[in-house]
Structures are given as structure tokens and as C-alpha cells.
Amino acid sequence: MFESAEIGHAIDKETYDAEVPALREALLEAQFELKQQARFPVIVLINGIEGAGKGETVKLLNEWMDPRLIEVRTFDQQTDEELARPPAWRYWRALPAKGRIGVFFGNWYSQMLQGRVHGQFKDAVLDQAIRGAERLEEMLCDEGALIFKFWFHLSKKQMKARLKALKDDPLHSWRISPLDWQQSQTYDRFVRFGERVLRQTSRDYAPWHVIEGVDPHYRSLAVGRILLEGLQAALKVQHAPVHQANIAPLGQSIDQRSLLGSLDMTLRLDKNDYQEQLITEQARLAGLLRDKRMRRHALVAVFEGNDAAGKGGAIRRVAAALDPRQYRIVPIAAPTEEERAQPYLWRFWRHVPARGKFTVFDRSWYGRVLVERVEGFCSQADWMRAYGEINDFEEQLTSAGVVLVKFWLSIDEQTQLERFKEREQIPFKRFKITEEDWRNREKWGLYAEAVGDMVDRTSTEIAPWTLVEANDKRWARVKVLRTINDALEAAFRKDKK
Amino acid sequence: MFESAEIGHAIDKETYDAEVPALREALLEAQFELKQQARFPVIVLINGIEGAGKGETVKLLNEWMDPRLIEVRTFDQQTDEELARPPAWRYWRALPAKGRIGVFFGNWYSQMLQGRVHGQFKDAVLDQAIRGAERLEEMLCDEGALIFKFWFHLSKKQMKARLKALKDDPLHSWRISPLDWQQSQTYDRFVRFGERVLRQTSRDYAPWHVIEGVDPHYRSLAVGRILLEGLQAALKVQHAPVHQANIAPLGQSIDQRSLLGSLDMTLRLDKNDYQEQLITEQARLAGLLRDKRMRRHALVAVFEGNDAAGKGGAIRRVAAALDPRQYRIVPIAAPTEEERAQPYLWRFWRHVPARGKFTVFDRSWYGRVLVERVEGFCSQADWMRAYGEINDFEEQLTSAGVVLVKFWLSIDEQTQLERFKEREQIPFKRFKITEEDWRNREKWGLYAEAVGDMVDRTSTEIAPWTLVEANDKRWARVKVLRTINDALEAAFRKDKK
The missing domain is CATH 3.40.50.300 (P-loop containing nucleotide triphosphate hydrolases)
Known part of the structure; x- marks a missing residue:
């Protein structure tokens, strides 16, 4: 599942510089069209390996697009109001309204992966969580939402190099991830269970996009283009895509009895x-x-x-x-x-x-x-x-x-x-x-x-x-x-x- | 200030039974009219001595009126989301919408009184809090809100008798107030500072109503009638009462200079x-x-x-x-x-x-x-x-x-x-x-x-x-x-x- 995201994708600076202006303009245009239509919300899920550029990419998207129409939400520590309610409540209260873009860091996938990686539960519970996520996303899509799911990837070797580089950089050392990540054990488990999750939750209406995170030019352009194409396609559809076709009617009572x-x-x-x-x-x-x-x-x-x-x-x-x-x-x-x-x-x-x-x-x-x-x-x-x-x-x-x-x-x-x-x-x-x-x-x-x-x-x-x-x-x-x-x-x- | 609420007001059962049906009907009618007009919210503040029938009266109001249009809010322990913001945030998030009735137990007055009674601050800080409450209420009224402020009162002797009675009643003992109240020291301080608060915050647009709490018939009828009269009067006014009259225009620049x-x-x-x-x-x-x-x-x-x-x-x-x-x-x-x-x-x-x-x-x-x-x-x-x-x-x-x-x-x-x-x-x-x-x-x-x-x-x-x-x-x-x-x-x- 992650093979093609470990081959060292890269884009040279010239190509990048040449492509970015048009991409930005088109993204802005799509974003304003989204606001004007106010027909559906956009939900962007950010997941993957620590150090693979998740934060940097979201930051860049906020620079390229109009940040006033983007809501970035993190879901780390639950507040006591959230702890007192079903787990999904915190996501529901943070959903973007129609016409807006919500970026979810630390979403339902991070929650289930953390739990499984740290041995809080076994595969059966993970699979339950996966099914829950699937149903949630299917419902959101049926309601018209456009969902992008990005998995930022690094090979183990790439990750180690990247974390080391960040650590040595005084400007970035503050956002070094927990020590935990630097142990290879966590990486292996994270990738193994990540694969299980991606396999089971990549669906036609909300597919995963695995992005190799080593080269900033590559990952930025890749994410930008996927967003743009998805937005443009959805903005052209006249009605929210709904599974309209071929619904068999519910059977009627064939005697005169009713409940x-x-x-x-x-x-x-x-x-x-x-x-x-x-x-x-x-x-x-x-x-x-x-x-x-x-x-x-x-x-x-x-x-x-x-x-x-x-x-x-x-x-x-x-x-x-x-x-x-x-x-x-x-x-x-x-x-x-x-x-x-x-x-x-x-x-x-x-x-x-x-x-x-x-x-x-x-x-x-x-x-x-x-x-x-x-x-x-x-x-x-x-x-x-x-x-x-x-x-x-x-x-x-x-x-x-x-x-x-x-x-x-x-x-x-x-x-x-x-x-x-x-x-x-x-x-x-x-x-x-x-x-x-x-x-x-x-x-x-x-x-x-x-x-x-x-x-x-x-x-x-x-x-x-x-x-x-x-x-x-x-x-x-x-x-x-x-x-x-x-x-x-x-x-x-x-x-x- | 509390003198006339310690004289033993009482209403006999016959009078009470004779008056209640018409009062209920009129309250219901006013409440539906309020909902239809959806022109202003009603805020009912409940304060006073422990054991004076605050809870019972609110319960009765919910029985008399349509509880679907009443929101009763308590403000005891602050949640961590509330603690992270200015103190008034918790009240703002609980304000009733136009057309609805919000009953606030444990509102800003309880908060300031508790603080003063327990010596967390002196009169100067209390007076600051009082001025804050005054400004909040004035603003709410200017925005059209109808505010009722009830102080349920008992003399010290009455209070002691009442708390004892509640304690001996197995059906009610669970809601006996903190031991604290049974110490006469707390009563004295509460009444002293309560008087200060009431004196300073009883205003034409939001007067206090002191209700003697000993006799359930009396306090229920008294509160019901005050609510009804206030509601009926406000519902008749064509526009939200605003200090419209006599506003002097802001002076204009009398030379050609501007900021x-x-x-x-x-x-x-x-x-x-x-x-x-x-x-x-x-x-x-x-x-x-x-x-x-x-x-x-x-x-x-x-x-x-x-x-x-x-x-x-x-x-x-x-x-x-x-x-x-x-x-x-x-x-x-x-x-x-x-x-x-x-x-x-x-x-x-x-x-x-x-x-x-x-x-x-x-x-x-x-x-x-x-x-x-x-x-x-x-x-x-x-x-x-x-x-x-x-x-x-x-x-x-x-x-x-x-x-x-x-x-x-x-x-x-x-x-x-x-x-x-x-x-x-x-x-x-x-x-x-x-x-x-x-x-x-x-x-x-x-x-x-x-x-x-x-x-x-x-x-x-x-x-x-x-x-x-x-x-x-x-x-x-x-x-x-x-x-x-x-x-x-x-x-x-x-x-x-």
C-alpha cells in the first residue's frame, strides 16, 4: 500500500516554481466558488507518519488559499465536556458548514491508530472503529460533503533522517514529535496498522491519497493538485452526489394487517x-x-x-x-x-x-x-x-x-x-x-x-x-x-x- | 430591604386553589404568545436563602407552564472549557433565544455572593462585580430581554426550622444544602452582602422581587403573578423598550481636521x-x-x-x-x-x-x-x-x-x-x-x-x-x-x- 510512496518522489525547484502560481490561482478560484455555492462542505483528513510534512503542508495550503475560509482543527486532549459524551461528539461539533473547508488533524483515524499501536486494544476493536469511520464518512458524503484523506508517508529510513534534521534545526526543534516516534518499534506497528486501516477505508466516495513526504515540492504539488481536481469536479456537479439510482421500494403489507x-x-x-x-x-x-x-x-x-x-x-x-x-x-x-x-x-x-x-x-x-x-x-x-x-x-x-x-x-x-x-x-x-x-x-x-x-x-x-x-x-x-x-x-x- | 419578607406572608389553601387554574391558563397563554412573537427572550434569575423554596418554585413553574419552552440552567462547577475563558462566557452560551424562557440558578449573583461571604475578596471587588452585573443586565434589556430577578427570603429562624424539617423528611433529605448554611455565621453574612447587592442592582428595567419563602402557597402565587404581569406588559409593547428618547447627536468636527x-x-x-x-x-x-x-x-x-x-x-x-x-x-x-x-x-x-x-x-x-x-x-x-x-x-x-x-x-x-x-x-x-x-x-x-x-x-x-x-x-x-x-x-x- 505504501510502496510507491517510498521511491523518492521529487520535483525540482524550477518545475515547482513554474507550476505553483497557476495552481494557487485555481485553488483560490475554486475556494470562492465553493463559498458562493455554499452547497457542500469540504473535510480534509490529515494522517500519516511523524515528520512527513503534515503540518508544513497544511500551513502551505493556508498560505495558498484564503485562510478565512479554512478551519483547522486539532483533536488532542479531550475536554471534560467532550469526555462526558460519545467519542464522535467532538468531531460533529467541529464539522465545517457548507461552503467551508475543515482540516482535521488528529481525527478518528489517529485516535484508533494510537490506541492499537499502544496496545490499548486488539484488531477486533480496531476493526470496529474502522467500520464506525466508514459509516461516518459514507453518511457525510451522502449528505454532500467532499472528503479528502491524506496519508503522509516516509520509509523508516527517511523518517529517522527527517526527525534528526528537525531536531538539529533550532527553528523547528520545538515541534519535534514525542520520543516515542524515534523508536523503530512504533514506526513498524504504525505502518502495519495504518495499512490495515487504509485498506479497509479507501472507498470510491472517500479514497485515501498516500503522499510521499520527503520532498516538500513534491508533496505540496501533489496535495494541491488532488485538492484542486476534487474541488473542481465537485463544483461542476449540479446536485450533491447521492446514491439515487435503483432504490427498490420497501415492501407493502400484503394482507390487511399493520403494526x-x-x-x-x-x-x-x-x-x-x-x-x-x-x-x-x-x-x-x-x-x-x-x-x-x-x-x-x-x-x-x-x-x-x-x-x-x-x-x-x-x-x-x-x-x-x-x-x-x-x-x-x-x-x-x-x-x-x-x-x-x-x-x-x-x-x-x-x-x-x-x-x-x-x-x-x-x-x-x-x-x-x-x-x-x-x-x-x-x-x-x-x-x-x-x-x-x-x-x-x-x-x-x-x-x-x-x-x-x-x-x-x-x-x-x-x-x-x-x-x-x-x-x-x-x-x-x-x-x-x-x-x-x-x-x-x-x-x-x-x-x-x-x-x-x-x-x-x-x-x-x-x-x-x-x-x-x-x-x-x-x-x-x-x-x-x-x-x-x-x-x-x-x-x-x-x-x- | 428584607423586612417585609419576614412577616409571615401566607395564603390559605382555598384561596390558592381558587386562583391557580386561571393563573396557569394565563401563564400558558402568555408563554405561547411569547413564542409566537419571538421578539424577546425572558431571563429569570433565582437567588436567595437556602431552604426558601427556590427549587420547588422553579419546579412548579415548569408544571404550570409548558416546560418545552423553558430552559433551566445551573452554573455550579465550571467546565475546563469555561475556565479557559472570561467568566461571563458561560452565561452568554446559555442565554435563551427570543421567544424562550431561561431560568438561571446559580447565576452571576450567586457567584459574587459566595465569593464575598467566604472571604475570597472584599467589598471593593464585590462592588466591581455588581457594576459588571448591572451593565450586563442593562445591555440585555436594551436588546429587548425581559429580566425577572427573584430573591427567595427566610428569616434566620425560619431558615433553621426549614432546614431541619427538610433533613427529617426522607424524601427531601438528599437535597439538604451544605452544612455551611446551618451555621448562623453564613446566614448573617449572606443577608448582609445580599442586601448590598440588591440595593445596588435593583433598577427600573430589572428590579428585584423579594419573596418570602416560608409558605409555599404564598411564594408560588407571588412569583406566578409577577411573571404573568411582566410577561403580559412586555407582550403588549409593540417594540422592544429602548432608551430611544432624547439622544444628543455626537458633536461633529468644527474645523476641517479629522483623525x-x-x-x-x-x-x-x-x-x-x-x-x-x-x-x-x-x-x-x-x-x-x-x-x-x-x-x-x-x-x-x-x-x-x-x-x-x-x-x-x-x-x-x-x-x-x-x-x-x-x-x-x-x-x-x-x-x-x-x-x-x-x-x-x-x-x-x-x-x-x-x-x-x-x-x-x-x-x-x-x-x-x-x-x-x-x-x-x-x-x-x-x-x-x-x-x-x-x-x-x-x-x-x-x-x-x-x-x-x-x-x-x-x-x-x-x-x-x-x-x-x-x-x-x-x-x-x-x-x-x-x-x-x-x-x-x-x-x-x-x-x-x-x-x-x-x-x-x-x-x-x-x-x-x-x-x-x-x-x-x-x-x-x-x-x-x-x-x-x-x-x-x-x-x-x-x-x-
């Missing part, structure tokens, strides 16, 4: 049972969130459901159990401008709770496979791939200790009609009913189908859906609270093992 | 001097930013100037001195939707660098007193008060160790004309020139006046303006670099003393 149709909508609680059970479950929740074991977890509750199914009321009963300092409720409405300049899941990642905290999502990332699908706000390709992206997202949450509960509050058409009418009557409820709600009603069947597909494709062992029979609000509220409590207890029990 | 006119625009450097000095200053900057002493500081450089004055070029020469991982460049364009939902300075606060870091602002918070003033994008009242707000902002930066340098790059009209024409000729520069640039040219005199006022009012000992004669780009670039270096060295020297 929602199978719910027993007559379930109900009488007032006394409700009062008693509600108080019991609220006290249980309060106790669980105060439990010491909660420090190792976070809690996320997702509320989806038919319009007027009682999401707000259920959320209030959950909140009523708690000190308001313990939870945060995030109502999901149309994305803001800053959110629209990012991949779809960005606006949910930004609200992922820190360990020990509880976040309620009033509507959620499932909007894509519900309202956006039914109303045609996104393409079929977008919502079809959302199932997988959402499963990946939720796996990252739960792997980091987040307890995730998801509710679909279900009512029947007749109950919805009655509640809509009631809302129109009561002054302080009239805000809750709009023209749109009435329009949505006409698509009842389409929504039911979307819900069925959603549950089939995203109800997983780690994050199961709970369908809540919500014709009776009391039943629904108690079921919601009990489900949260059961999930927390189950997570605490698992900790013990 | 910008007094610059020697013939200053220049020849090519050889430039090359030598540029390299010297760049090396100096690189060295200073790597200096250990930089860990105690951050660096902020603000670039303003005439169109085509060479801001971009100067910034690139600064950047070229550094590893791109050391700096971040923030280009300031029109505010985003999320930024428009916040006070003016919010979009700059969010980019304040952590200690050890360097941020370049390509245009800045001075937009308000330059382009917004000249083009009429904000009212005279807005830009007139901006001078003071900006000085406060910059004082907070520099007090936290930020070294702040501000450049106005000045060219004359003829030079600008030549550069505009050149930009239209060169393909990769054509993005840099727009219709708007030509239009701005017609307002040359107005801009010059605005610049003069800006410098007069915001060039301070802690953050002086540097006017840069920029007809000659070489001169300008070297002067910029040298000024940054001098400022850093001066700051390092001061550390020693």
Missing part, C-alpha cells in the same frame, strides 16, 4: 389507579435519576406520535417527577439556517446530553422517515438511508452509556378528531392546532405506513421502540414513565455484571 | 526592507505564541478598514507566521438566524478564544458603529449604546488575560479606486468586488466620521486602536505584525510584575 392496527386501543386506566401508579412511577424515576449509578449513564427519551396524541402531556408528567435542573427538553421544529448548513443529524448531536444528564426530545431525528418522507421534504434516497444512519447514531449513543427510550404515541382517527375540535374550543390550547394539523390528517394512511417501516427498521435491541396506546391519556402517561424506569433499571443491572 | 485626515498616507517600505522586516516580525510572532507565558493569555486581533484596504492580505501575513493549528480566523458576515435571536454581542462571544489560543476577527463587533450606523441597519439608540457595551465587552476580555489588538486599515479614495479596478480585472479577485463596494464608496465621508467617533470612544488603555496607513500594503503588513508583537510582549512583561 399500529394490532395495538389494543381500548387499554385504559381509571382515575384512582392512574393517580396511584403515576405517583409511584414518578417517585421511582426521581430515585433512579438521583442514583449514584446514573453518573455512568445519560438518559435520552424520544417522543414521537400522531398529532394530538398527548406528547406534551406525557412529557410534562415525566418532567413533574424531577427537579428542573436535571433535565432539558428539546423541541424539534424546522432546522435553523446553521443547522441546514450541516448534515441532518448535526442538530441532534448538538443536544446529546453529558453523562448524568437527561434530555427529552419532543420530536426527533425520526422526522426524516416520518414527516419528511410523507411530505416529500427529502428524496426517497435520503429517507431510505436515514434508517441505517439513525441506527448508527443510536449505537454510538448507547455504546457511550446513554439509555435511549423511544415512544410512538398512537391514537385512532376518531380520537384525534375529537381532540382537534377540543383544542379549537379552549383558548389556551388554540396555539396547539393549525391548518397543517388538519392537512396531515388526510395522509393518515401514509403516516401509518411510515411508522410501520420506521419501527421495523429502527427498533433494535439497544434502542427498542415502545408503542404507546394513547387513546387514554392516563394509560399512556403511566406506560411512558414505567418504560423509562424499566430501561434505567435494566441498564443499572447490566453495570453490575 | 483619519491626520494620518501620513505616504508612509511606505521598499521591497528589501519589507522582506527583511516581515520575516523578522513573523519569526517574533511565532516565538511569542510558543512562549510558555502565552498559556496565561489569549490573543484577539480585530481587523477593520476601508474596503480594499488590504485586510485579507494583512491577515494572511499574520497567519503565514504560524502553525494553522494555533489560530482561528472568524470572518464576520451577516448574522445567522440563531445569531439574530440573541443580543448583538452573542455572535462574538461564541468565538472568544480559550487561553493559549489566537483568534483573528475579519471585521468584528465594530460593525454596529460602522456599517450598521452608516447604512441605518440599526437605530441611533442602538449604535450609540454600542460604544459602552463594546468597552464593557473588551474589558471583560482583557481582565481575563486576553491581549486585544484592533486595527483600522486606512487608504485614501484614489487608492481604493485603483484597487477596485484591479479587482475587476483579475479573475481570481473578481469575487472580492461587488456592487455594494461601489455604493459604499459614495458614503466615504459618513464612514470617515463613523471611524473617527469609533476610535474616540473605544480606543482605550486596555484595548487601543491602531490606525494603519495602508496605501502601501508592505508598510501596513509590517505595522500590523509589529503591533501584535509589541502588545504580546507588553502583556508578558506585565505578568512578571
